[in-house]
Amino acid sequence: MSAVEPSLSSRRDARLNRELLIAHARTAFVEQGVMASLEGVARSAGLAIGTLYRHFPRRIDLLVAVYGALLQKFLDDIEDGMNSADPWDGFCAFLHVLCSAQVGDRGFCDFISQRFPGDERTEALHNRLCGLAERVLAHAQEAGVVRPDVTTADLVMLLWASSGIADVTGDIAPRAWRRNLDLALDGFRVADGRDLTEPPIGDEQLYRVMARLNG
Structure with missing residues (x-):
């Protein structure tokens, strides 16, 4: 031999x-x-x-091997569909895609809604996701269809809420998260509603919370 x-x-x-x-x-x-x-x-x-x-x-190396390419394709698909929709439809579609991607996969839900400081691969992916969210939100706000006081942090917290609802209701009412999302979208839309009593959390605060989620 x-x-x-x-x-x-x-x-x-x-x-x-x-x-x-x-x-x-x-x-x-x-x-x-x-x-x-x-x-x-x-x-x-x-x-x-x-x-x-x-x-x-490291754990993050295994996570990237499992979810890195999936998140990359996910972001590509979102970006490909961004330019064709009107501002409100595009805003709604973006959040529906993000929230539905979390259903049935706790790992992917964690991967897209948490930060992993020090890992350039995931930081680049998450920065791209945040950039897409900012573009969608800015487009909708410039068109006057989304409240001007909505921030990207509000969208991330909607993700957390949606994933929690999907997690606890999935085996009994698997579409309950969609109702919560639709109610949230009505809250984001420009209307003659009252002013919000609590200001949004800042970008640095949001980053610290997302980083803390993975332990």
């Missing part, structure tokens, strides 16, 4: 182990969120925890 063959076999085994870990992590994250036990992931894959850490030294 040549010296090359064991090397090729080792690389093939390593690749298969990596794919196996990603598949089992995806299942765990969908069901339990981004803080699912990594020991449990390795055990369900039939591998040692040391093997997992050789492939993914």
Whole structure:
């Protein structure tokens, strides 16, 4: 047997182990969120925890392997559909897409609604998502269809509320989150309503809250 063959076999085994870990992590994250036990992931894959850490030294590395490409495509799809809608329809569609993406996948919900400071990959993705939200909101406000005092932080908090509703009602009333979203959209729309009694939280405060969510 040549010296090359064991090397090729080792690389093939390593690749298969990596794919196996990603598949089992995806299942765990969908069901339990981004803080699912990594020991449990390795055990369900039939591998040692040391093997997992050789492939993914940090939890965020495994999260990016599971959700990075999905979020990238998600953002591409949102951006592709942004220019065709009128301001109000575009604003509503953006929030419906974001909220519906969270349903049935706790991990993806966590991944798009939390910040992971120090990781350039996720920071770039989240900055892009925030940029899209700002564009959609600004377009709707400039058109006079969304209240001028609505901020991107308000949209993020709507995501948190929607995901919580979907989580607790999913097996009994799986569409309940849609009603809450529709009520929230009515609140965002320009009308002869009263002024808000509480000012919005600032960007720095929002970042700190999103970062704290992942522990």
